[in-house]
Amino acid sequence: QVKRSPEIQEARLRLPILAEEQMVMEGIHDNPVVIICGETGSGKTTQVPQFLYEAGYAMKGLIGVTEPRRVAAVSMSQRVAKEMNLPTSVVSYQIRYAGSVSDETKIKFMTDGVLMKEVQKDFLLTKYSVIIIDEAHERSVYTDILIGLLSRIVPLRHKKGNPLRLVIMSATLRVEDFTENKRLFKVTPPVIKVESRQFPVTIHFNKRTPVEDYITEVHRKVLKIHRTLPPGGILVFVTGQHEVNTLCRKFKAVGKRAGPKREPDTSGTGPNKDQDPDEDQEPVHEDLKKAEEEKKAFKKWKLPKISLDSYSAQPRDVENDVDDEVDGDVDSDDQSEEELEDEVKDEEEKVLDSEAAEDQVPMHVLPMYSLLAPHRQAQVFQPPPEGSRMVVVATNVAETSLTIPGIKYVVDTGRVKRRFYDKVTGVSSFKVDWTSKASGNQRAGRAGRTEPGHCYRLFSSAVFGNDFETFDPPEITRRPVEDLILQMKDMGIDKVVNFPFPTCPDEESLKAAERLLIALGALEQPPKPKRFRDMKKEFFSTRITDVGRAMACLPVAPCYAKMISLGQQEGCLPYVIALVSALTVREIFEESSMQGHTDAEREAHKKLQARVAHNKKIWAGKGDNALLGDLMVLLGAVGASEYVGCTPGFCASHGLRYKAMVEIRKLRRLLTNAVNSVDSDCGVFMDPKMSPPTSTQVKMLRQIVLAGLGHHVAKRMSADQEGFERGGYQSVGIEGAVFIHPNSALFKQLPDYVVYQEIIETTKPYMRGVTAVEREWLPVLFPNLCTFSKPLEEP
Numbered sequence: 001q002v003k004r005s006p007e008i009q010e011a012r013l014r015l016p017i018l019a020e021e022q023m024v025m026e027g028i029h030d031n032p033v034v035i036i037c038g039e040t041g042s043g044k045t046t047q048v049p050q051f052l053y054e055a056g057y058a059m060k061g062l063i064g065v066t067e068p069r070r071v072a073a074v075s076m077s078q079r080v081a082k083e084m085n086l087p088t089s090v091v092s093y094q095i096r097y098a099g100s101v102s103d104e105t106k107i108k109f110m111t112d113g114v115l116m117k118e119v120q121k122d123f124l125l126t127k128y129s130v131i132i133i134d135e136a137h138e139r140s141v142y143t144d145i146l147i148g149l150l151s152r153i154v155p156l157r158h159k160k161g162n163p164l165r166l167v168i169m170s171a172t173l174r175v176e177d178f179t180e181n182k183r184l185f186k187v188t189p190p191v192i193k194v195e196s197r198q199f200p201v202t203i204h205f206n207k208r209t210p211v212e213d214y215i216t217e218v219h220r221k222v223l224k225i226h227r228t229l230p231p232g233g234i235l236v237f238v239t240g241q242h243e244v245n246t247l248c249r250k251f252k253a254v255g256k257r258a259g260p261k262r263e264p265d266t267s268g269t270g271p272n273k274d275q276d277p278d279e280d281q282e283p284v285h286e287d288l289k290k291a292e293e294e295k296k297a298f299k300k301w302k303l304p305k306i307s308l309d310s311y312s313a314q315p316r317d318v319e320n321d322v323d324d325e326v327d328g329d330v331d332s333d334d335q336s337e338e339e340l341e342d343e344v345k346d347e348e349e350k351v352l353d354s355e356a357a358e359d360q361v362p363m364h365v366l367p368m369y370s371l372l373a374p375h376r377q378a379q380v381f382q383p384p385p386e387g388s389r390m391v392v393v394a395t396n397v398a399e400t401s402l403t404i405p406g407i408k409y410v411v412d413t414g415r416v417k418r419r420f421y422d423k424v425t426g427v428s429s430f431k432v433d434w435t436s437k438a439s440g441n442q443r444a445g446r447a448g449r450t451e452p453g454h455c456y457r458l459f460s461s462a463v464f465g466n467d468f469e470t471f472d473p474p475e476i477t478r479r480p481v482e483d484l485i486l487q488m489k490d491m492g493i494d495k496v497v498n499f500p501f502p503t504c505p506d507e508e509s510l511k512a513a514e515r516l517l518i519a520l521g522a523l524e525q526p527p528k529p530k531r532f533r534d535m536k537k538e539f540f541s542t543r544i545t546d547v548g549r550a551m552a553c554l555p556v557a558p559c560y561a562k563m564i565s566l567g568q569q570e571g572c573l574p575y576v577i578a579l580v581s582a583l584t585v586r587e588i589f590e591e592s593s594m595q596g597h598t599d600a601e602r603e604a605h606k607k608l609q610a611r612v613a614h615n616k617k618i619w620a621g622k623g624d625n626a627l628l629g630d631l632m633v634l635l636g637a638v639g640a641s642e643y644v645g646c647t648p649g650f651c652a653s654h655g656l657r658y659k660a661m662v663e664i665r666k667l668r669r670l671l672t673n674a675v676n677s678v679d680s681d682c683g684v685f686m687d688p689k690m691s692p693p694t695s696t697q698v699k700m701l702r703q704i705v706l707a708g709l710g711h712h713v714a715k716r717m718s719a720d721q722e723g724f725e726r727g728g729y730q731s732v733g734i735e736g737a738v739f740i741h742p743n744s745a746l747f748k749q750l751p752d753y754v755v756y757q758e759i760i761e762t763t764k765p766y767m768r769g770v771t772a773v774e775r776e777w778l779p780v781l782f783p784n785l786c787t788f789s790k791p792l793e794e795p
């Protein structure tokens with residue numbers, strides 16, 4: 001009954017999964033749980049929901065599809081709606097703040113977080129006839145938990161005579177954590193492999209591994225490929241949004257000044273000797289015949305002029321309504337402060353190759369990262385302008401979650417930016433690290449989708465062999481889990497250690513999470529164990545409290561939920577909601593390193609910076625109000641921008657990130673509604689013209705912040721302590737000094753006691769989001785602090 005357009009139909013038929021429709025559907029029909037593995041681009045996400053729809057699954061309930069990223073949930077639902085010729089009210093999406101779901105919805109794409117919330121409300125997910133967990137190889141925390149939950153829901157639904165099908169889809173064959181885990185699935189689910197055409201990809205390793213400046217190396221390599229090798233798109237993997245923009249800008253500069261020149265063919269063996277643009281590289285495997293053909297093709301290929309003017313170096317995603325800013329703690333596009341410093345250096349670097357040349361081919365340079373506006377992401381699906389070469393500079397979003405057509409060359413830095421989280425101290429830092437062998441191979445595979453390709457690895461085979469892990473560790477083992485634990489307890493899963501995680505978080509993280517939740521009053525105090533050996537047992541079966549239940553209803557981290565739960569006093573709730581919203585959104589101020597190219601631009605930038613600093617000072621308040629510190633600045637920024645209706649113009653002139661401010665507005669609305677539905681008595685409403693808090697309210701706010709962040713108290717060091725001179729603080733459980741960042745509103749004051757939002761280690765361990773608190777509040781407001789700082793430990 002689906003009426004697809006002929007073009008769509010034709011495109012579908014080229015997808016490998018179409019040939020497997022029958023096998024896939026029989027697998028799903030005959031088994032409660034099925035795993036589908038297929039290369040990125042084989043058609044899993046767009047086609048499997050359509051197969052299910054056509055097989056009538058939508059008549060028995062919704063077809064639900066979860067994605068780890070919001071962008072994917074939105075864009076995939078739109079793509080499938082288009083392919084099926086159905087309105088978005090039928091093929092819909094639901095993300096944290098927005099959705100197109102209606103009574104007619106049959107296929108629902110959503111983030112894994114959204115489905116998790118639905119499980120909390122209706123454990124059996126009775127609305128659904130089938131759930132597809134997509135991108136399971138990414139091993140995002142919610143994906144993992146959902147698979148654990150569904151492993152129990154599926155048999156329960158079977159018992160009730162209303163079966164639910166579970167389809168787990170993965171871009172890699174690494175699914176042992178799902179299949180070999182008997183606690184998870186008693187009956188091993190069948191794995192359906194979708195074979196896709198993959199052309200051979202020749203891997204070229206560097207002889208040497210550039211240690212520091214791999215960006216310059218990338219730049220050099222891309223230009224070299226561009227001017228010596230036959231047509232075909234180039235896909236570059238770097239570690240973050242900032243590197244993407246830096247490189248795009250560099251390529252643009254090349255385009256402006258002159259452009260990569262076609263090298264004269266003097267080698268006698270043709271310009272593309274062994275497809276290796278660089279002597280520094282060791283070819284590992286060659287498809288010589290193909291190379292020969294390509295050489296011929298290259299000879300016929302005329303190189304026209306360069307033009308990169310269509311590319312704008314500074315993306316400002318003003319129209320963007322949908323992005324991944326708040327979801328998830330780990331994001332490959334996270335930017336560390338160190339990077340901001342790098343950027344300045346990059347700007348000053350001399351651009352290579354600035355000779356003018358006649359024979360120039362334009363590079364069509366496109367950025368790709370997860371926070372990029374969807375319409376700009378979609379540009380990579382369009383063929384590049386006639387006679388130009390597409391160069392996509394991407395973070396690891398291009399590794400598996402989307403397929404860029406026409407890529408023949410991959411340039412892989414082999415690196416990824418990870419957020420490291422110290423389980424004991426809670427200090428996080430961003431580090432550029434080697435990816436895994438598995439993801440290196442995924443990246444290389446991107447080059448062989450349409451014809452044989454080449455992957456240039458900017459590291460040596462020895463480094464790949466010795467320093468790369470086989471696989472990336474699942475996210476759940478790498479970040480704090482208190483939010484998950486609270487949600488699980490809210491579902492009545494008291495013994496979290498017994499939960500069938502595909503990969504269990506380690507005991508240290510589970511304990512830390514329970515301790516924090518107990519301290520926040522979300523979980524009951526465990527009874528004092530009579531014998532030491534019972535201690536652990538008791539500890540891991542603590543139950544949720546009423547406060548905990550209320551907190552679990554709020555879509556923010558437990559420490560923020562705690563603040564909201566205390567917001568009733570003195571009419572503080574609207575302020576607490578605004579604060580929590582601002583704290584949840586990453587970095588509300590625009591990066592300060594956009595210096596511009598011309599003197600006029602630089603001058604304007606300087607002025608803006610001065611104005612921003614001035615505004616921050618005003619927002620920081622005076623007298624005792626200023627003790628709320630960085631949070632007072634946040635509150636001031638939100639209040640001021642809302643007062644004028646949160647316009648792009650206001651944000652630009654005040655150095656605020658417009659997207660962040662829009663995000664905050666949405667979160668305020670969401671949280672206001674959530675609070676009203678948890679507690680109908682409080683009747684809080686969202687006043688856009690929020691007047692500044694009174695000094696009583698500010699004092700109350702500081703206490704509320706302390707109650708939520710009591711585990712992040714820091715005390716100014718005493719004069720005899722190492723680090724005192726440098727303005728050091730000492731914080732619970734952290735060895736050595738931590739510091740207030742020079743950008744902080746409290747940098748000059750150095751109050752005796754502060755609480756902070758988080759510590760990020762860049763050049764030093766810096767506290768972010770700092771508020772001053774009073775000594776005498778500590779024991780009163782945070783009675784469990786002791787339990788917290790002195791965890792139950794073996795004697």
Ligand code: ADP
Pocket residue numbers: 015038039040041042043044045046047075079381400401402403404405
């Ligand atoms: P998989 O989930 O197996 O990685 P998808 O179903 O996402 O594969 O993609 C199948 C094909 O559909 C790919 O070739 C991809 O390029 C194409 N495609 C996906 N989204 C779009 C879009 N918005 N516009 C055009 N083509 C798209």
Ligand code: MG
Pocket residue numbers: 041044045046134135401
């Ligand atoms: Mg997919």
